[in-house]
Amino acid sequence: MDTIPPLSSPPWVKPRLSIRQILEPASIAVVGASDSRAKFGGRIMYHLVHHGFAGDLVPINRGRPEVLGRTAYATLADVPTPPEVAILAVPGETLVQNVAAAATAGVGCCVIISTGFAEASEEGAAMQAEMVAIARQSGMRIVGPNCMGLIVPHHRMPLCSSVVLDTDRLLSGSIGLISQSGALMVSVFDRASTDGIGFRHCVSLGNQADLEICDFLEVMVEDPETKAICLYVEGLKDGARFRAAAAACQAAGKPLLLVKTGRTEAGVKSARSHTASLAGSYDVFEAICRETGVVLARDPDDMVRAANILVRHPGARSPGGVGVYSTSGGGAGIASDRVTEIGLGMAVLSEATRAQLGEILLPPQADNPIDLGGRKAPDSLDITKLAADILLADPAVAYGLVVLTSMPFFAEKTRLIGEVAKASPKPCFLALTPGAAADRPRAALREVDQPYFDRFEDALRAMELVAQFDRLRAEASPMALRPAGLPAIPELPDGVATEGEVKAALAAYGVPVTRESFAATPEAAGKAAAALGFPVVLKAVSRDIAHKSDVGGVALGLRDAGAVAAAAVAMQATVAGHLPQARIDGFSVQEMIKGAAEVIIGARYDPLFGPVVLVGLGGTIVEILKDVAIAPAPVAPERALRMVESLRLAPLLQGARGMPVLDVPAIVDAVVRISWLAHDLGGRLIELEANPLLVRPVGLGLVAVDGRATLVG
């Protein structure tokens, strides 16, 4: 399951089953069923029988008339009515023939848990391709191979061999889970059960030979009983389909949370542009997720716990900070520091709230964070509840964070806080301590059905994810409208473009570029400079040079024609010294621009998600800090502004010490226009960038002084 299988083509004939039928089939055959729980087929049978599968259950076994009290058949062909779903617990080498037999017998979908296919070897990949071909020709669907099956509690369907299903009951819930890794699905399910969190559907997909993440995601987005969706993704098969499903989920207001591995792979390598190295494939994926409101988690358990909180507190929330409430000064202090460090911010309570708290608590406890150690009145249970109610009611509090240094005798207190948290429309994160002293407080929270966290840091990470969802919901993406006056088709040649060609395309899309002219010889360059007005910049023109300044191909601040001609002669020699094979076509003479800050705006075509646009600040520092913002192209001005504002160096634009306020609207406009250029180039684009653009004080615009582009060809 670590490899991304080749993009599957759509089924060739009408599928025999819908995805919903696969999730909730009327009948299941277990091929390789057995009485022995030491075997895969035996455990699957046992789990289905033990949890009382809601449909027909048909064991397939050549050797016996029945398995676990159910009539068995020798082959799938012998079953009177073809089972909708067959799970194959058979050796890998007999798998293809079993798949073929299932297709012939009229099975609607095979769930294949065997390993040794595309994830393991070329030979395995060939077998996998054979199975897919059988499926395509028949209309039978395949889940897997190399997966751990499905768990659908409300349908009483533990279609999975894992021993974690050897429990009293399957917890039903409203969270959908799709995981490429089977082991991960099973352990997430187990941990969630321990936490009292149930699922609507759990699906593991393994190699995604036929059915893939989006097939199930689309159904979960539509399913009214599914209130939040969690994904564990190693690789996506179809970026556009994922983006559309995520957007539909966002439109439905349904939280979609995701853990993606392969985040830290080295980005796409490229010698020609900064954009490619700054916008690696995970950076693009992140941008797509931000655009479609998908919450990115790093840990699968965090993801499920945050989904659980979001399901329990579904309403939209006003933005605000964290209200911290603790039974110890130490807990309150640590919590305040950490809330501030992760950037959520401590809520600043109103005068009225502080006055109310002041009636029951001593200063400084009568403020955020509340340290319940400092009480005025004797009745501590009443005060416990009252203080929590007052804190959560403050309009500046968006989230509650309760840190309990738990003692056995805190059970009643904890129960009261749990009741307040459960009733509040604001998500409240209760962190207990994992030691044995908190057993009774934990039991009290389970009784009132309020989730809690055994680690303060667990609570904090879940809170971060919930806040991430709220932030994305609040800034839902505006529609990008095509600016007036853009050309229908951008004029850029195939392959590597010259600076002049790139600037011409930028200018055609309304991005200001330097005034400049081309000169074939040093003498002509001198004359051209005189016509342009001094000082000028001289650059070598060559398709063979990606970074002119690295090879002596740029001379700045030339003040007369003689200096220009002399610089051109010297440049020929210097460039030849660095790159003997580079062909110099001539010289570009350009007006010398002064700007208060340097901006890079780039675009590239991502193989999975299409065109993206990138903006960064600060010249050389951009690459050191990787301080860039990325979004799928085209972008609306509102999004482009948010991109610029999200840069760490953005304060440079707002009049940092001694500098003027710079022309942010001009940057935003250029980002929008270059995003449309990338959109219009579509699949022809490899990468393009205007770098640097020199930005002037507000009202005075910006000018692209250099640019490069590579197109397919």
Added chain:
Amino acid sequence: MDTIPPLSSPPWVKPRLSIRQILEPASIAVVGASDSRAKFGGRIMYHLVHHGFAGDLVPINRGRPEVLGRTAYATLADVPTPPEVAILAVPGETLVQNVAAAATAGVGCCVIISTGFAEASEEGAAMQAEMVAIARQSGMRIVGPNCMGLIVPHHRMPLCSSVVLDTDRLLSGSIGLISQSGALMVSVFDRASTDGIGFRHCVSLGNQADLEICDFLEVMVEDPETKAICLYVEGLKDGARFRAAAAACQAAGKPLLLVKTGRTEAGVKSARSHTASLAGSYDVFEAICRETGVVLARDPDDMVRAANILVRHPGARSPGGVGVYSTSGGGAGIASDRVTEIGLGMAVLSEATRAQLGEILLPPQADNPIDLGGRKAPDSLDITKLAADILLADPAVAYGLVVLTSMPFFAEKTRLIGEVAKASPKPCFLALTPGAAADRPRAALREVDQPYFDRFEDALRAMELVAQFDRLRAEASPMALRPAGLPAIPELPDGVATEGEVKAALAAYGVPVTRESFAATPEAAGKAAAALGFPVVLKAVSRDIAHKSDVGGVALGLRDAGAVAAAAVAMQATVAGHLPQARIDGFSVQEMIKGAAEVIIGARYDPLFGPVVLVGLGGTIVEILKDVAIAPAPVAPERALRMVESLRLAPLLQGARGMPVLDVPAIVDAVVRISWLAHDLGGRLIELEANPLLVRPVGLGLVAVDGRATLVG
């Protein structure tokens, strides 16, 4: 315990007991002892009796002849031999008289758990001062008030009322714990017990009215049975003493770990220098800790778990990366991403290791991360052990990270991995999943006495702390030697210095500054410029201006005497427009320096820790990014170099695109010299900075073009 009590003076008479005697007293009196465990005194008595306190135990109770079978006395004065330690479980209002009675009776130390003193009110602070006076006059010591006492398992001394001590036995260990917060000490103790981690001594100090953190820290540093020390600090009383104790701990090779609250308080406010806002009190504390090898944790449980790992793997380690080992592809993928994201780095295995792994595992699993899913041979238990051994033996692996998607039938496998981890000299972090399916694997690890983590993120944070310790141990601080030729006493006036005065002091300490001369009038400025050579910079001279460029007090690039005079006239008007009250003493005419990068070097005097030096890069950006390094002054050149290299923008100095390699040795030399200037100024210094220093290509040095300083006065 949230307030820092006033600095206590040393005892006036010889203390009756040493700290070691307080930790392991021969006799204890419980004042307020009771048979009822509903009372503080009752619980303390019960815990001491139940755990079999190793010394004499004397209940003090006016009403009864005995308590829990021990002879009781009406008052401390009635006890035949004065008890070494008395714990006072009496109402706050009778406390002072009880303390006085204890002093009279010859008690060596009072442990005071009552609240309502300096942490609560002015009245309480007065009572606290009264108690301290009694102690000072008698030589009796005080722990607390507002603390939760001490727990010393090997002395069977649970001198604490908390119900978490109502356990079968107190786990003894080799970790020392000192906590300002009592609730935190108790809950950390409880959680550690649950994890099977024991302590040598646990001390809670509350208000530190008399005995403070360093009293106990010094003893723990000396104690050969204490192998690691954990501190929870809200505020220190004596910075120099703490620094000395931490340095002694570092010299002894004993890990010292610390959680400090109040990290995110707003830094020291100051209008005059960047240094003050960039080097807040927590930044300085962090620098002191780095200098003395103290590991900074954010969570108390992480701290204790990391200390436990360090105690179990005490040897020095070669630097290296993380070897990841998992039973699932998903686990391996998530772990690799997270290890890379937190900056520890995945170990690059040798050819030989990969070949060895290749004999038992399939590619790509036969590399780091190892995904144990891909096996060649059938005997999975042998392979489990062999693969772990091979991975940990690779020289590039400094730490093992084992991620188990735990199944009940993994118990045997888990035990084997636990045995490998326990035997390895390299710290190995085992992350199990918290679900019930891992109960048997967890039990197996407890049987082989190998610590484990119930959350992957817990393992990761503990690993970060252990790696932090190793990093600090490897770079132990070089001694700072005074450069030759420094003046004995820096010449700087009290109060605010002018730029010229600061530059003179810098020059005297060997830091290059601009050539410049003072001119009283615009005409004189023009003449001075001609003498200096054009172009020049003109600056207003005034003690009333902190940032000249903000108020039009700087003119750059003046090319002839007329331009200088005209600029001076204009400057008088502009500055007056901004700051009508500022008195302009004249003008400074300076050579105009070009540099490839701007550096700030500053110093300030921290009230707790004395002089510190700071270096940052990037002009305006320094403040936006807060990209600075801080160290206590004076610094050695090796430390100064590490400070420069630690800056995020350091690549700018190393020849970033199109820029020359800059003169890092000159920056290092300037940091060293300014650190000595700060050291020599000592308590006279408030703040001083050279900003900017313009740095030239390597070999060409740097020049301070501006500077400011404020001294006491």
